[in-house]
Amino acid sequence: MGDHPNSRDGEAKTLSPLLPEDVERNAAALLDACCKAGLTLATAESCTGGLIASLLTDVEGASYAFDRAFVTYSEEAKCAMLGVRQEQLAEHGAVSEQIAEAMVRGALHYSGADVALAVTGYAGAAPDGQEDGLVYFACMRRGGSLRRHVSRFGAIGRGPVRIESVRVALQMMRDAVDQL
Template identity: 55%
Template sequence: MTRAAEVLDAARARGVLIATAESCTGGLIAGALTEVPGSSDAFDRGFVTYSNAAKIQMLGIAQATLDDHGAVSEQIAAQMASGALRQSDAGIAVAVTGIAGPGGSEHKPEGRVCFGIAQPFGTVTQTVEFGPIGRHRVRAATVEHALQLLLDALTA
């Protein structure tokens, strides 16, 4: 069974729908979940908010938070996840924002990805430094990590 199938089964067992809010992965997490046959009973919707404008318009991210912390931050990941929860029928949402590469900076290196998991009782965040392993590998690692965070949250 794939990790995505495990996540969907865990969501069904909890009786909740899943939403995703994705920046650097461009919808790959939603794609992994909906690749599983029958996922429609556990997956509600995905938001691909690649631009800052999309994050503000679709998820209600605060401009002040963007100004203070930048798009690649745990603060934005938290707001993305809670925004996806608020704008959906889901009981859990995962958000990712990061620098897949190539590029990055001294303060925001290539391979840094911030994750958020929102549920009605609160939101948790995490930053992972995947390193400069290449765009494709950063994105793939982000999907796997996001699915594991969802699974952990759903089975806690």
């Protein structure tokens, strides 16, 4: 690892050594597309725990296109930081299409970003017989239409679910940036 371009004295400075090349390449391409279009990004993350934001900010020059991240792992954080209502959580549960939508709308409302992405799901074993690896995504461009996606990754493990979620998130944000 000492000869990796992002390492010094044997320690990695970025997530690069841990991520598949396509994920890094797609993150850099997304930020480049944002810069060219004059757009900024925000993320609202639950099950990915800030991994998407961390990946994006690993790219040199990210500050030109990345506004902020909301890491809202708990229900309380979703309410306090994104304006998700307790009634929504009680009715739909934190892992739901409705909460992903509320999170993305909150991310746009509480940021200066042009495009926001929200993700909520079960990275590991799901409670109460819920589906392992179930992840809901919502992405929206300010003034544009809401896009939703659900992935059923299955019981592939926490790390793999998070990496696959990053892949989906990057593609959804890229689609929103490219939206006319």
